[in-house]
Amino acid sequence: xxxxxxxxxxxxxxxxxxxxxxxxxxxxxxxxxxxxxxxxxxxxxxxxxxxxxxxxxxxxxxxxxxxxxxxxxxxxxxxxxxxxxxxxxxxxxxxxxxxxxxxxxxxxxxxxxxxxxxxxxxxxxxxxxxxxxxxxxxxxxxxxxxxxxxxxxxxxxxxxxxxxxxxxxxxxxxxxxxxxxxxxxxxxxxxxxxxxxxxxxxxxxxxxxxxxxxxxxxxxxxxxxxxxxxxxxxxxxxxxxxxxxxx
Amino acid sequence: xxxxxxxxxxxxxxxxxxxxxxxxxxxxxxxxxxxxxxxxxxxxxxxxxxxxxxxxxxxxxxxxxxxxxxxxxxxxxxxxxxxxxxxxxxxxxxxxxxxxxxxxxxxxxxxxxxxxxxxxxxxxxxxxxxxxxxxxxxxxxxxxxxxxxxxxxxxxxxxxxxxxxxxxxxxxxxxxxxxxxxxxxxxxxxxxxxxxxxxxxxxxxxxxxxxxxxxxxxxxxxxxxxxxxxxxxxxxxxxxxxxxxxx
Numbered sequence: 012x013x014x015x016x017x018x019x020x021x022x023x024x025x026x027x028x029x030x031x032x033x034x035x036x037x038x039x040x041x042x043x044x045x046x047x048x049x050x051x052x053x054x055x056x057x058x059x060x061x062x063x064x065x066x067x068x069x070x071x072x073x074x075x076x077x078x079x080x081x082x083x084x085x086x087x088x089x090x091x092x093x094x095x096x097x098x099x100x101x102x103x104x105x106x107x108x109x110x111x112x113x114x115x116x117x118x119x120x121x122x123x124x125x126x127x128x129x130x131x132x133x134x135x136x137x138x139x140x141x142x143x144x145x146x147x148x149x150x151x152x153x154x155x156x157x158x159x160x161x162x163x164x165x166x167x168x169x170x171x172x173x174x175x176x177x178x179x180x181x182x183x184x185x186x187x188x189x190x191x192x193x194x195x196x197x198x199x200x201x202x203x204x205x206x207x208x209x210x211x212x213x214x215x216x217x218x219x220x221x222x223x224x225x226x227x228x229x230x231x232x233x234x235x236x237x238x239x240x241x242x243x244x245x246x247x248x249x250x251x252x253x254x255x256x257x258x
Numbered sequence: 259x260x261x262x263x264x265x266x267x268x269x270x271x272x273x274x275x276x277x278x279x280x281x282x283x284x285x286x287x288x289x290x291x292x293x294x295x296x297x298x299x300x301x302x303x304x305x306x307x308x309x310x311x312x313x314x315x316x317x318x319x320x321x322x323x324x325x326x327x328x329x330x331x332x333x334x335x336x337x338x339x340x341x342x343x344x345x346x347x348x349x350x351x352x353x354x355x356x357x358x359x360x361x362x363x364x365x366x367x368x369x370x371x372x373x374x375x376x377x378x379x380x381x382x383x384x385x386x387x388x389x390x391x392x393x394x395x396x397x398x399x400x401x402x403x404x405x406x407x408x409x410x411x412x413x414x415x416x417x418x419x420x421x422x423x424x425x426x427x428x429x430x431x432x433x434x435x436x437x438x439x440x441x442x443x444x445x446x447x448x449x450x451x452x453x454x455x456x457x458x459x460x461x462x463x464x465x466x467x468x469x470x471x472x473x474x475x476x477x478x479x480x481x482x483x484x485x486x487x488x489x490x491x492x493x494x495x496x497x498x499x500x501x502x503x504x505x
Contacts, residue, residue, distance in 0.1 A: 012284055012287065012288055012291075012377060012380075013260075013262070013288070013376065013377055013380045015260065016288045016291055016292075016373055016376065016377055017288075017291060019291055019292075019293070021293060036431075037259050039431055039434075039435050040259065040431060041259055041260070041263045041264075042434075043428050043429075043431060043434055044259075044263055044264060044266055044428065045263075045266075045372070046266070046268060046375070046386075046387045048389045049389075049477070049481055049482060050426055050427070050428075051477065051482070052428065052429055052433070052434060054434070055434055055435070055436060055440070056434060056435045056436070057435075057436045057437075057438075057439065057440060058435060058436070058437050058438070059438055059439075060437075060438070061438050064438055064439065092442070092443075093433060093443060093448070093451070094477075096443055096445075096448050097448050097451075097452050097474055098474040098477070098478050100445060100448050100449070100474075101472035101473070101474035101475065102471060102472060102474075102475065103472055103474035103475040103477065103478040103479070104478055104484070105478055105484075106478060106482070106483055106484020106485070106487050106488070107482070107487065109487050109488050109491040110491040110494060110495055111392065111393070111487050111488075111490045111491040111494055112487055112491075114364070114392055114494070115389065115392070117361070117364065117365075118364075118368055118389070118392075118411065118412060121365055121368035121369060121372070122368060122371075122372050122387075124369075125292070125368070125369050125372035125373065126263055126372065126376075128293070129260065129263065129373075129376060130259060130260055130263055133259075133260045138293075139293075140293045140369075142295045142296075142362065142365070145358065145361055145362070145365075146358070154439075155439050155440050156439045156440045156442075157440050158440065158442050161440065164365065165365060179297055180297070181290050181291065181297075181299065182290075182299055184283075184286055184287065184290060186299070186340060187286075187289075187290055187299060187301070187302055187303060188286050188302070188303045188304075188305060189302060189303070189304045189305070190304075190305050190307075191304075191305070191306055191307070191308050191311055192304065192306075192311065192401075192402045192403045193302070193304060193402050193403045193404050193405065193408065195339070195403075195405050196339075196340060196343055198343075198347060201340070201343050201344050201347050202347070204340070204344075205344050224349060225348035225349060225350055226348070227344055227345040227347075227348035227349075227350035228348065228349065228350040230296070230298065230341075230345070230350065231345050231350040231351055231352055231353060232350070234296055235296060235298070235353070235354070235359075236353055237351070237352075237353020238353070240353050240354065240356050240358050240359055241353070241356050241358075243358045244356040244357040244358040244359075247357060247358055247361070248357055
């Protein structure tokens with residue numbers, strides 16, 4: 012397996028060493044080589060390195076310390092602004108103010124993001140995805156001046172690693188991969204698939220610390236709970252409307 | 259730059275050589291190593307190799323010939339079915355029947371897909387993304403027996419290349435990358451950014467063949483036109499409701 016893939020771990024602590032321009036150029040060019048829809052490249056990348064802007068972004072990522080600590084934050088956005096402008100300048104009427112177009116841009120943005128991450132790791136950099144970009148998309152739009160047609164989909168912190176965490180566990184392949192068609196799970200399958208994860212010492216510790224009965228409850232009651240998911244779903248749908256993807 | 263990234267081109271013609279099991283296992287394990295949200299792994303991969311199922315899938319991808327021609331089609335799905343089942347078996351009430359959770363699963367699915375593609379190319383395989391998966395998600399759900407909680411996000415054809423197409427063009431980096439904040443485009447910027455693409459011989463040919471005045475019109479009037487985008491947006495939103503992400 013490509014070592015950039017097999018040895019990937021999220022890096023949340025970085026050294027002070029800045030990212031050399033030629034390395035960042037490689038990372039950005041790798042992003043741009045990515046597969047995308049109809050070669051429209053309906054995404055954009057905002058590279059933030061200024062302390063002041065990183066400080067503004069930090070609360071939108073729930074103040075995870077690596078946001079201020081990392082030399083660079085790359086925000087990957089679905090972007091029809093550029094494409095729509097081009098169309099209008101060329102007597103062509105764009106029809107991309109809809110949900111399908113939003114998801115198309117989001118997919119393009121993520122494929123580009125993963126290319127950037129793998130290329131970064133190829134140069135010895137560490138990265139961490141910030142899933143929080145879609146929680147506070149409204150605030151990120153304000154901070155980064157994203158115009159109509161642009162929605163942040165994910166962000167990535169990037170810098171030289173100041174830690175080497177263990178590889179994180181994964182469910183067995185059979186949990187994720189289905190051959191030919193989807194083979195739905197029996198209760199026994201579920202027990203088997205999650206057994207290793209549930210029996211890990213760190214999982215047990217996690218359950219205890221959170222004063223819960225099961226590991227699943229840590230997810231449903233503490234980390235990713237319904238009221239929060241519903242609140243941020245509403246915010247996100249409002250963002251899509253405001254940015255012109257529900258017209 | 260990693261050669262798997264710099265030399266990537268979409269491959270639409272494949273030899274008959276099947277993908278050895280150990281190679282496919284590497285590809286699938288690479289997918290599973292990908293970053294994902296909270297290590298919930300809320301995605302799944304359906305690997306289809308049977309002729310009969312590929313034939314059923316072909317029309318959902320608008321009969322692009324590589325769907326039947328490729329030894330394997332990998333369909334990457336947002337998937338909360340497994341996670342929800344686990345929660346319910348562990349006295350935990352899942353709160354993932356909302357739009358934020360859908361997009362979370364979609365992002366996880368795409369990061370995994372791009373890992374799979376890069377690993378496949380590392381083994382000499384060729385790949386092509388099928389953006390059509392989100393157009394006909396309803397039909398793919400029926401064919402692949404996807405239960406509630408599962409939505410196809412993209413599909414990838416995979417096999418040994420029987421062609422070596424030219425690298426496709428890309429907009430200049432300045433079109434896609436913004437430093438610090440978004441720097442919106444002036445009319446002159448747009449002209450400059452699109453000049454090379456518009457002046458390519460293949461672009462001019464494309465405009466002529468489609469009997470259009472500008473390259474942009476080929477996109478807005480022929481390839482990705484408004485009525486079609488709106489139709490498939492409605493279908494896709496219905497799918498999200500049916501699969502339980504708007505409750």
